[in-house]
Amino acid sequence: MSTLYEASRIEWAEREELAERMIPLIGRLYRQHGIVPSILGRRLINCSPLEILKAHRFTRKVGDQVLDPVKTLAVLEALERLAPGPASLDIARLVTEFAKVGASYGGRELEQFLRSELAEVVAAEPATPTDVVLYGFGRIGRLVARLLIAHQGSGDGLRLRAVVVRRGSDDDLLKRAELLKRDSVHGPFQGTVEVDEEANTIRANGTLIQVIYANDPAKIDYTEYGIHNAIVVDNTGRWRDEEGLEQHLRATGVSRVLLTAPGKGDIKNIVFGVNSDEIADTDRILSAASCTTNAITPVLAAIDEAYGVDRGHVETVHSFTNDQNLIDNFHQGSRRGRAASLNMVITETGAAKAVAKALPQLKGRLTGSAIRVPTPNVSLAILNLDLKRATTKDGINAFLRQTSLTAPLRQQIEYSENPDAVSTDFVGTNRAGIVDGLATIADGDENVVLYVWYDNEFGYSGQVLRVLERMAGVHPMILPVRQPVAAEGAREAVLA
Structure with missing residues (x-):
């Protein structure tokens, strides 16, 4: 029993050390290259070693094996050497496909495999930054803000630039910042939140957010704050038809509008993953439907x-x-x-x-x-x-x-x-x-x-973010799924 106990403890410590070595790699890939590594959809950004190991264990739901963190570390190191463009990459899928090659992780074969598999993103040009304005700062607005801040990466994608609200009190700015910082349902904001009352700004994890007080969306000049060609995310639900939402487009510095409520009339209601391919560059007003x-x-x-x-x-x-x-x-x-x-x-x-x-x-x-x-x-x-x-x-x-x-x-x-x-x-x-x-x-x-x-609240906000990414043309490439799903599909062992 004592020997088994020690063996178990040593094995866990070794796996924990591997996860600790992954953290700086994951951070550099994300901040410098816009790479979002995940394991079967579980994002590894800002995860602790225990959370990373839990994501590895989740792979047992697909096959009978836990994803080996040694292989994950090797893939992350190879990705950093390749320095590909922005992409969302499923490490478990890459490991599975590399197993079909039959090569070891110690040679050049892994890097050659990744270069071929990810040729589209290795040669990708950096994304053009897109300014985002949140019109309304309620339940969905604040969660979308949290997600935008967490997804800022290298800063080449979506950039949260401003929040537009009606002034509710003399200390309105402080109260807005506190509501971003603390949430009774979703817990505290992961990071720091600072307020500059003179400039009417909130700085959250280095993201400088201009708070604009306004009652009429059409009369705002966003260019005064250095905001251009912005996507306005209307979280108020006050206007749901094209006529009402077009008010945002009359503001200076706005190019498109996304409504976080069901749209009326001819407005496209987008459920990301289902009909998001219908999003066209010419669409100026879209809806992200309802939760x-x-x-x-x-x-x-x-x-x-x-x-x-x-x-x-x-x-x-x-x-x-x-x-x-x-x-x-x-x-x-x-x-x-x-x-x-x-x-x-x-x-x-x-x-x-x-x-x-x-x-x-x-x-x-x-x-x-x-x-x-x-x-x-x-x-x-x-x-x-x-x-x-x-x-x-x-x-x-x-x-x-x-x-x-x-x-x-x-x-x-x-x-x-x-x-x-x-x-x-x-x-x-x-x-x-x-x-x-x-x-x-x-x-x-x-x-x-x-x-x-x-x-x-949160699940829906994630869908809103995905629609925003597609509108801005910064939606990262998802590694194609090669295994078809049959209607009565049997359990599939896909991990090597």
């Missing part, structure tokens, strides 16, 4: 492609929002005036209809409703679907599990089989939706019921 639409549409897209969706109903169990009253008071909407912290509130949702804007083939096939519940964050969508062909619980779960790991929608879909999972376990999840496989109902016929968790 619920982003949570369910990727799952519905995958299911429809594999099985076909005939009809369905979407029931969302949604955390309360600022639109509701804490205690009973007048509200323009039915039932939303009742105390949000005490009641389950039946209300409407447009998410089911909004799905059709990203998946036109499902138009008229989905109905939806919602129940607001007394939790501050994380919601649950229940999809009751009639499919065009039969399936079992094991079959559809195997398909969704593999989709979450190896398919193009793996950035949007997560899969969980944790028997004790509850809503708070999914706070801070960067996927749009998480399928709860243990809750799936499928008895071998065409009807299935799926349960999809989603962080309606």
Whole structure:
């Protein structure tokens, strides 16, 4: 027993040392070259050694082996020698593909393999920086700000330059900074936040953010602050049609607008990963749809492609929002005036209809409703679907599990089989939706019921950021997935 104990302790210490050696490499690749290394979608930026090792262990969900940190370190070192352009690279995938070459990690073969595999990004030109303005600084605005700051890397991509708000008090700037610094749901800001009251600026981890006080978006001259051709992210939801959002385009220094709410009329509602290829350089106003639409549409897209969706109903169990009253008071909407912290509130949702804007083939096939519940964050969508062909619980779960790991929608879909999972376990999840496989109902016929968790704040903000990256032309290349996902796909051992 003593020998086993010592062997286990020594093995862990060696793995921990390897993870510690990775950290400066990951940092340099990110800051100097815009490389975002990940392991099956788990970003390694700003991770501790324990978090890096946890990401390596996650690879057991794909095959039976834990990704060897020795191989990860070798890939990171080779990447630094190559110095490729901005890209999002899945280290686990690179290790898998290199295993097919059959070469060792000690020679020049690894570097030659990476040079060939990543030829497109090795020769890539540096991205042109794009200024971003957040119009509104509420729940989504502050989380998008956190993400933009965390993703600033070499500074050649998206640059958060300003926040526009209405002045709420004499100490408005200090209060805005404190709300960025501390969050009751998502925890403290990872870094430092400084305030310059004379200049009306907030400096967060070296990102200088100009706070602009304004009531009319059309009358702002952003060029006075050195901001040009900016993308304005409207987080207020005050305007959802083209006429209202065009006010931003009349401001000096603005080129495009992204709405973080469902758009009305002819505005494209983008669910990243599903219809983000529809984003064109000529689009001046886009919508990132809603949190619920982003949570369910990727799952519905995958299911429809594999099985076909005939009809369905979407029931969302949604955390309360600022639109509701804490205690009973007048509200323009039915039932939303009742105390949000005490009641389950039946209300409407447009998410089911909004799905059709990203998946036109499902138009008229989905109905939806919602129940607001007394939790501050994380919601649950229940999809009751009639499919065009039969399936079992094991079959559809195997398909969704593999989709979450190896398919193009793996950035949007997560899969969980944790028997004790509850809503708070999914706070801070960067996927749009998480399928709860243990809750799936499928008895071998065409009807299935799926349960999809989603962080309606952070998960949605991640989708907003991805749309922003695509609009700005700085969306990093994702290593292509070579393994197709079959509808009744078996477990795939992809790690060497």
